[in-house]
Amino acid sequence: MRFAIIAGTVVCALGVGLAASYSRATDPATETAAPIYGVTIPEGYRDWKFVAPAQEAPPLDELRAVLGNDIAIDAYRSGTLPFPDGSVLVKLAYKRKQSAEFAPATVPGAPTTVQVMVKDSKKYPDSHGWGFGRFINGKPVDQKQHETCLACHEGNVVDHDYVFTRYAP
Amino acid sequence: MRFAIIAGTVVCALGVGLAASYSRATDPATETAAPIYGVTIPEGYRDWKFVAPAQEAPPLDELRAVLGNDIAIDAYRSGTLPFPDGSVLVKLAYKRKQSAEFAPATVPGAPTTVQVMVKDSKKYPDSHGWGFGRFINGKPVDQKQHETCLACHEGNVVDHDYVFTRYAP
Numbered sequence: 001m002r003f004a005i006i007a008g009t010v011v012c013a014l015g016v017g018l019a020a021s022y023s024r025a026t027d028p029a030t031e032t033a034a035p036i037y038g039v040t041i042p043e044g045y046r047d048w049k050f051v052a053p054a055q056e057a058p059p060l061d062e063l064r065a066v067l068g069n070d071i072a073i074d075a076y077r078s079g080t081l082p083f084p085d086g087s088v089l090v091k092l093a094y095k096r097k098q099s100a101e102f103a104p105a106t107v108p109g110a111p112t113t114v115q116v117m118v119k120d121s122k123k124y125p126d127s128h129g130w131g132f133g134r135f136i137n138g139k140p141v142d143q144k145q146h147e148t149c150l151a152c153h154e155g156n157v158v159d160h161d162y163v164f165t166r167y168a169p
Numbered sequence: 170m171r172f173a174i175i176a177g178t179v180v181c182a183l184g185v186g187l188a189a190s191y192s193r194a195t196d197p198a199t200e201t202a203a204p205i206y207g208v209t210i211p212e213g214y215r216d217w218k219f220v221a222p223a224q225e226a227p228p229l230d231e232l233r234a235v236l237g238n239d240i241a242i243d244a245y246r247s248g249t250l251p252f253p254d255g256s257v258l259v260k261l262a263y264k265r266k267q268s269a270e271f272a273p274a275t276v277p278g279a280p281t282t283v284q285v286m287v288k289d290s291k292k293y294p295d296s297h298g299w300g301f302g303r304f305i306n307g308k309p310v311d312q313k314q315h316e317t318c319l320a321c322h323e324g325n326v327v328d329h330d331y332v333f334t335r336y337a338p
Contacts, residue, residue: 050215053222053232055265057273063222065234065337094337096224101325101333104226108337156270164270168234168263168277 035143037124039116039133042069045090049073052168055096063108064093066165072119076167082129083161087119091165112136117163128154128162204312206293208285208302211238214259218242221337224265232277233262235334241288245336251298252330256288260334281305286332297323297331 032040048067056062068076072087097109114135121129132149134141153162160166201209217236225231237245241256266278283304290298301318303310322331329335 047218050217050219050234050236052277053234053263054268054277055224055232055275057275060273063224065219065222067219092337094222099223099333104229105333106224106226107335108221108223111338164268164274166276168261169280 031139034116034131034133034135034140034146036146037118037127037131037133039118039131039140041114041116041133041135041138042088042090042118045069045088045116048090050168051076051089052165054165056093060093060112061096062093062112063096063106064091066091073167081161083119083163085119085121085129087117089117089163089165091115113141114138130162200308203285203300203302203304203309203315205315206287206296206300206302208287208300208309210283210285210302210304210307211257211259211287214238214257214285217259219337220245220258221334223334225262229262229281230265231262231281232265232275233260235260242336250330252288252332254288254290254298256286258286258332258334260284282310283307299331 034040045067048069051066051068051073054064054066056064067090069086069088071084072089074080075083075087092114093112094108095110095112096106099105099107116133116135118124118131118133119129120131124131127150130150130153132146132153134145134149140146153164157164203209214236217238220235220237220242223233223235225233236259238255238257240253241258243249244252244256261283262281263277264279264281265275268274268276285302285304287293287300287302288298289300293300296319299319299322301315301322303314303318309315322333326333
C-alpha cells in the first residue's frame with residue numbers, strides 16, 4: 001500500500017513535469033516574453049501612475065501615454081538618474097482618431113502597441129541596465145523589431161538614462 | 170503678573186484673528202475655488218489612474234490626459250453610467266511641443282490648464298450632478314469661462330453622462 005502511494009506520487013509528478021514542458025513549448029500564455037530581453041507586460045500596469053502623453057506623427061499617427069511603477073515615478077519626481085533597478089515604464093499607444101463629439105479633439109482609436117522598459121542592471125548589463133519589450137495584442141513582436149530598441153534609445157537619449165519620456169507636471 | 174499674561178494672550182489672539190481675516194480676503198492660497206461650482210483642484214490627483222490621452226488641434230494645440238479617482242475609474246471599467254457621486258476627473262493640458270530628441274514625436278510643453286469635473290448630485294442638481302473647474306497656474310479662471318463648461322458638455326455628450334473622455338484600454 002505504501003508502495004502504491006509512492007508510485008502514484010511519482011506518476012503524478014511526472015505528469016506535472018510533462019504538462020509544464022508542453023506548456024512552455026506551445027501554450028500561447030507562455031509566448032509573452034519579448035525576444036532578446038525576456039521582458040513581459042507587467043501585471044497591473046494599467047493602474048500605475050501617469051508620466052506623460054505624446055503624439056507620434058503619421059504614418060503611425062498615434063496618441064501615446066507613459067505610465068510608471070512607483071520606483072520609476074519616485075525617480076522622476078526626485079530627479080534621480082540613472083533610474084534605479086526595479087523601475088518599469090509602460091507606453092500605451094493608440095491610433096489617433098477624430099472625436100465624433102468635439103471637432104478640435106483627436107482621441108484614442110484602436111490600441112496599437114504596448115512598450116515596456118525594465119531597469120535591471122544585473123540582468124541587462126549590455127543595454128545600460130534596460131530591458132525592452134514591444135507588444136501587439138499582448139504578444140511580443142519579433143526579434144528584428146526588438147533589435148531596434150536599444151540603438152534608438154542609445155542614439156537619442158544618452159543624457160536621460162536612455163529614456164525619452166519626461167515627467168509632465 | 171497674572172493680568173499681564175492674560176492681556177498678552179488677548180492681544181495675541183486678536184492678532185491671529187486679524188491675520189486670519191486678512192488672509193481670507195486676499196491670500197492667493199484661498200482663491201482656489203472655481204466660480205459657480207466652488208470646485209477646487211483635488212489633492213493628490215497627480216497620483217490618480219490614467220483614463221486616456223487626447224490632442225486638441227490648433228490654435229490651442231495641446232496634448233492632454235485625463236486622470237480619475239478610484240470611484241470614476243471603477244465606473245469606467247464597469248461601464249457604469251451615470252458616474253456615481255464622488256467621481257472626480259482631472260484633465261491635464263500642455264502645449265504640444267516638438268521633441269528635440271525624436272523627430273516624429275511631439276511632447277508636453279508648458280502646462281496650460283487643469284480642468285476638473287466633480288460628481289455630486291446633491292450639490293449640483295442644476296448641472297446634471299457635475300461641478301466644473303478650470304484652472305491656470307492653480308487659479309480658477311473667471312466666471313464667464315466657467316459658464317461655457319456646462320453648455321458644451323450638455324450639447325455634445327448627453328449620452329455619456331456629460332463626460333467627453335472614454336477609457337483607453
